[in-house]
Amino acid sequence: METNNSTPIYITALDGIINVNSLFTLAVFIGLTWDPTDPQNRLISNPICIPTSxxxxxLISFHVYSFSSFLFSSLIALCIKQTIKNTPPHSEDDADTTNSSVRDRVNKTMLRVGMVGSAVGSVFGCGFLMMALVDVVQIKLGVLGSCPNKYNVGAVVPLLIFVPSALNHG
Incomplete structure (x- = not known):
């Protein structure tokens, strides 16, 4: 459909959303299959620091929420991409010149709403994945509230600073 060998920016953005969501979804599945509990709790010596069930x-809930958010985002992005690619040109002459007529026939408001919805799904997925990682740190290094130490705080603080910062500037 594209004759000038240039990819529209929205197709590139949708491809990026889909690719990143796929990687994060893989991370969520690995997180769900991996059991972070150490039966002997060799890393936690103080009984007060051992997390409850x-x-x-x-941890499991945040993984499921994260997966759902990434799946929602990817499905919206795929639907938008398919709609754009399957929108027929106005006439036979339009198919031979440029794809501007295709872009004119796509509802721009719905395109924007879909892009925002897809982005919101990705942001929520990242947030839930970050909260799941905080729970992994608590399981492996001790509960943050009852016994913060340099290891669990050192693992969580950069996570809580860098991920929201990247989401804000991404």
């Missing part, structure tokens, strides 16, 4: 339950 609620931390493990929230």
């Amino acid at each position: 609620k931390v493990s339950e929230s």
Whole structure:
């Protein structure tokens, strides 16, 4: 459909969303299959620092929420991309010149709403994945609230600073 060998920016953005969501979805599946609990808790020496089962339950919940958000985002992006690619030109002459007529026939408001919806799904997915990683740190290094130490705080603080910062500037 594209004759001038240039990819429209929205197709490139949708491809990027789909690719990144696929990588994060893989990370979520690996996180769901991996059991972070150490039966002997060799990394946690203080019994007060051992997390309750609620931390493990929230870990699984955040993984599921993250997966759902990434899946939602990817499906919206794929639908938009297919709509753009399957929109026929106005006439036979339009197919031979440029793809501007195709872009004119796509509802720009719906395109924007879909792009924002897809982006929001990705942001929520990243947020839930970040919260799941905080739970992994608590399971492996001790609960943050009852016994913060340099290891669990050192693992969580950069995560809580860099991920929102990247989402804000991305």
